[in-house]
Amino acid sequence: MAAEPPEPWRAVVDVSRAAATERAAHPDLVARLDAAGEPFRAAGTDVAGILDEVDRRAVIDVDAPLESSRPVVPQLKGAVRKAGAFVARHLAQQTSVLVSGLSAAIRQLDERVQRLEQDAHHSIIDSVPDVRPGVASVLADLEEQSGGTRRDVGSPTELATLPRGTAALVVGYRVIDVGPLSTRLDALDRMIAAAAPGGRVAVVSAAPDTWDDLVEPAVRDLGSPGPLHPGTWAHLLHARGGTDVQVHEGDGASVVAARW
Numbered sequence: 424m425a426a427e428p429p430e431p432w433r434a435v436v437d438v439s440r441a442a443a444t445e446r447a448a449h450p451d452l453v454a455r456l457d458a459a460g461e462p463f464r465a466a467g468t469d470v471a472g473i474l475d476e477v478d479r480r481a482v483i484d485v486d487a488p489l490e491s492s493r494p495v496v497p498q499l500k501g502a503v504r505k506a507g508a509f510v511a512r513h514l515a516q517q518t519s520v521l522v523s524g525l526s527a528a529i530r531q532l533d534e535r536v537q538r539l540e541q542d543a544h545h546s547i548i549d550s551v552p553d554v555r556p557g558v559a560s561v562l563a564d565l566e567e568q569s570g571g572t573r574r575d576v577g578s579p580t581e582l583a584t585l586p587r588g589t590a591a592l593v594v595g596y597r598v599i600d601v602g603p604l605s606t607r608l609d610a611l612d613r614m615i616a617a618a619a620p621g622g623r624v625a626v627v628s629a630a631p632d633t634w635d636d637l638v639e640p641a642v643r644d645l646g647s648p649g650p651l652h653p654g655t656w657a658h659l660l661h662a663r664g665g666t667d668v669q670v671h672e673g674d675g676a677s678v679v680a681a682r683w
Contacts, residue, residue, distance in 0.1 A: 430572075431586075432574060432584065432585070432586055435584045436580055436581055436584050439580050439583065439584050440580050443580070470529070470530075470533040471530065471533065471534075474526050474529060474530050474533075477522065477526050478522075478523065478526050540602070540603055540606070543602075543645040544579070544601065544602040544603075544606060544645075545579060546641075546645065547601060547641060547642045547645045547646055548578060548579065548597060548598065548601065550638065550639055550641065550642050551597045551600055551601055551638065551642060551646065552597075552629065552637055552638060553577065553596060553597060554596065554627060554628070554629045554675060554676035555575070555594070555596055555627050555676070556674075557673045557674035557675050557676040558627060558671065558673035558674070558676050558677070558678045561671045561673060561678045562594060562625065562627070562678065565592055565623060565625055565678075565680055566592055568623075569591035569592040569622065569623050570591060571590070571591025571592070571619070571622070572589065572590050572591050572592070573590065573591065573592040573593075573594065574586075574590045574592070574593050574594070574617065575594040575596065576593060576594065576595050576596070576598065576610075576613075576614060576617075577595070577596045577597040577598060578597065578598065579598065582598060582610055582613050582614075585613055585614070585616075585617045586617060587616050587617055588616065588617065588618070588619055588620070589617065589619055590617050590618055590619060590622055591618075591619055591621075591622045591623070592618075592622060592623050592624075592625065593614045593615075593617045593618050593622070593623070593624045593625070594625045594627060595610060595611070595614045595624070595625070595626050595627065596626075596627040596628075598610045599611065599626055599627075599628060599651075599656075600628055600629055600646070600649070600650045601642065601645075601646030601649075602646065607651070608659070611624075611626070611659060611660075611663070612663070614626075615663055615665075615683060618683045620683065621682065621683070622682070622683060623680050623681065623682050623683070624660065624665065624680065624681055624683065625678050625679070625680040626656045626660070626678070626679045626680070627676060627677070627678055628650045628651060628653065628656060628676065628677055628679070629650045629675065629676055630650070630675050630676060630677065631649060631650045631651070631652055633675045634649045634650055637675070653670045653672070653677040653679050654670070656677075656679040657670055657679050657681075660679060660680075660681040661681065664683065665681025665682065665683060666681060666682050666683075667681060667682045668680070668681045669681070
């Protein structure tokens with residue numbers, strides 16, 4: 424009997440991991456490609472996107488408009504603008520330099536913080552225990568009820584390549600137990616986006632009171648503040664539009680599931 428072909432998403436995960444290895448091996452080429460694509464990237468709502476908008480607005484237009492519905496006012500405005508042109512341009516130039524300098528400093532700090540957070544997150548993710556076996560029966564019941572494709576997501580690569588809107592059941596583990604809160608919420612939002620209409624999202628989290636005994640010191644230190652409580656995940660799922668929110672306690676772990 425011929426072996427079944429791999430699930431397409433798994434093939435994408437494997438290719439993405441291989442690509443990450445190649446990127447790490449050729450940093451100069453990656454930097455050149457990133458620089459070439461920079462003009463075509465839309466401004467985002469994160470710190471980098473906001474700073475891009477600040478830089479765009481740092482150039483101050485000192486030529487005030489002259490339009491007016493009254494006959495003599497444009498000439499008066501023109502005279503005032505001409506008389507104050509030198510001072511206005513001098514102040515605008517200094518202000519633009521100051522804003523640009525502050526923007527550059529904040530951008531460097533933001534990039535440095537993001538690098539540190541990503542490095543710490545990626546360095547410990549493989550050391551985070553997989554607690555799914557402690558709630559295997561609950562997950563099996565959810566999979567049977569869902570009656571469709573189940574996708575288990577436990578790494579940044581799997582999150583980044585997760586197809587949107589196609590899974591009957593999305594199970595998140597590991598990546599939701601460590602890292603900054605913003606990283607965990609981003610993981611949760613990606614999982615929700617991957618669920619098909621009527622599908623479920625299940626968060627499998629280690630029990631907070633067992634965390635210190637469960638993981639190595641490096642994971643405790645770099646993965647701070649550790650797992651969230653089941654009630655917190657239930658609140659987050661409900662706040663994002665989840666219905667039929669269920670909380671299941673297992674052996675050293677919990678499952679919080681909701682339907683979309």
